[in-house]
Amino acid sequence: MCQRRPCWPTPTDAEQLMAAGYGDQLMLDWWFDREQNTTIYLLTPAIVGSEGGQAPAHPFGPCTFLDEANLCRLHNMGLKPTEGKQALCQNQTPPGLHEDVGRTWHNDTGRTLIDRWENSEQPRGRRRALQTKPTRRKKEYKYGSIKNPTNR
Numbered sequence: 169m170c171q172r173r174p175c176w177p178t179p180t181d182a183e184q185l186m187a188a189g190y191g192d193q194l195m196l197d198w199w200f201d202r203e204q205n206t207t208i209y210l211l212t213p214a215i216v217g218s219e220g221g222q223a224p225a226h227p228f229g230p231c232t233f234l235d236e237a238n239l240c241r242l243h244n245m246g247l248k249p250t251e252g253k254q255a256l257c258q259n260q261t262p263p264g265l266h267e268d269v270g271r272t273w274h275n276d277t278g279r280t281l282i283d284r285w286e287n288s289e290q291p292r293g294r295r296r297a298l299q300t301k302p303t304r305r306k307k308e309y310k311y312g313s314i315k316n317p318t319n320r
């Protein structure tokens with residue numbers, strides 16, 4: 169997980185990370201739960217480069233909390249997310265752990281926490297994406313890669 173896809177926290181874990189000042193190192197991730205036929209959004213430690221944003225389309229990369237010695241910076245602070253705490257090496261992780269942790273976000277507590285995180289002073293997650301897109305479009309119009317619909 170630490171090197172490929174960060175472990176998932178529960179809303180309580182994520183709230184503790186935010187309270188400790190690590191909100192900017194989280195990212196918005198999502199997962200389609202086939203059992204419930206619904207998409208569940210959650211906050212997780214970010215993949216390096218996605219801090220404060222959204223998980224990349226192919227969410228693969230090292231966790232922002234992994235240090236130079238390949239150790240978790242949160243370990244000694246008691247802030248390691250639940251999935252990271254309970255996962256075991258050599259395929260001995262309890263079955264369904266990832267999905268069970270993901271489902272802890274499918275309620276008002278999880279959604280309210282995501283709202284609070286995205287609507288902080290610095291826009292994060294989807295709010296950040298909405299604010300950055302118009303600038304990119306403006307440049308594309310300027311350099312002619314797409315047609316400006318207001319200038320036909």
Ligand code: SF4
Nearest residue numbers: 170174175231240252
């Ligand atoms: S938070 Fe810690 S345990 Fe979880 S993926 Fe990141 S480095 Fe690994």
